[in-house]
Amino acid sequence: MTGVTDADVFAAFPAVLIDRDNIEHYRGLLQQRLLINRCSSCGYWVYPHRPLCPECWSWDIVPTEVRGEGFVFLCTLIHQERDPDAMLPEPVPAAAVELVEQSGLRYLAPIVNCPREAIRLDMPVRLTWVDRGGLASPAFEPAGPIQSGR
Template sequence: MTTDISDEELVARFPGEPITHDNAAHYRGRLRRQLLLNRCDDCGRWHAPPKPVCPDCWSWRVAAQPVSGDGEIFMAIFLHRGPAVPGVDYSTPYPVVTVELAEQEGLRFTSTVVGADNAAIRIGAPVRLAWIERNGVPLPVFELKESV
């Protein structure tokens, strides 16, 4: 799967996603199964969601860089209903988690946890990055470390 695709092709690969100049690198990274978040080249601070300017030092020298995907659950909710999405079954509450990533305190990414009973998904649980396919493209998700 190539990631040297035009902006138009990128938008076509992720229909319905709000792809912008600021987050296109994130979506290209997903095609390589690599979670990319923005980091300032001047002060070294990570930040998400992507912005063209570092919110800490106001530098314009920000670039999408890979993160490990290791972290711990900062917040968890369980959806009993929601929009119809391929691969999402609300007959069992669907977990949505925000993970604080190991790279930096306060750096968080929201997705879901796969391969675990909902009772095991709790705040503070250690997780690692995993990938699933949804709508024909890679989606970053998390797995509990103790269940892997």
């Protein structure tokens, strides 16, 4: 799927404030590519998306695909949709996944294909895509065997 226009991105994410700094990230999601802004001068990953590298002050920021590997840094259960009257049938585990590219580079996404009670901090995970309202949405699943028990 190439040639995703700006209008396509705005139409696909009506609840997101799309701007110059994040539009390539969302365009990437429509192509099932996880793009994070990266500094071309020093290699630092800049996330949340900003136009200026906080490490070297370069404006040469390029959206770059990550490998989609990381580990669970933090995980919590989400019980409702944005609409407070719309409770989810089951709580959804939402994690801050620390990506292998850089210490402290953390991406928020649901954990899937894993029983909730088996989710562990520091568990290795990998990127996958799940259907969310007709759109492919990034999620993470265990990268290795799931440990059961406590």
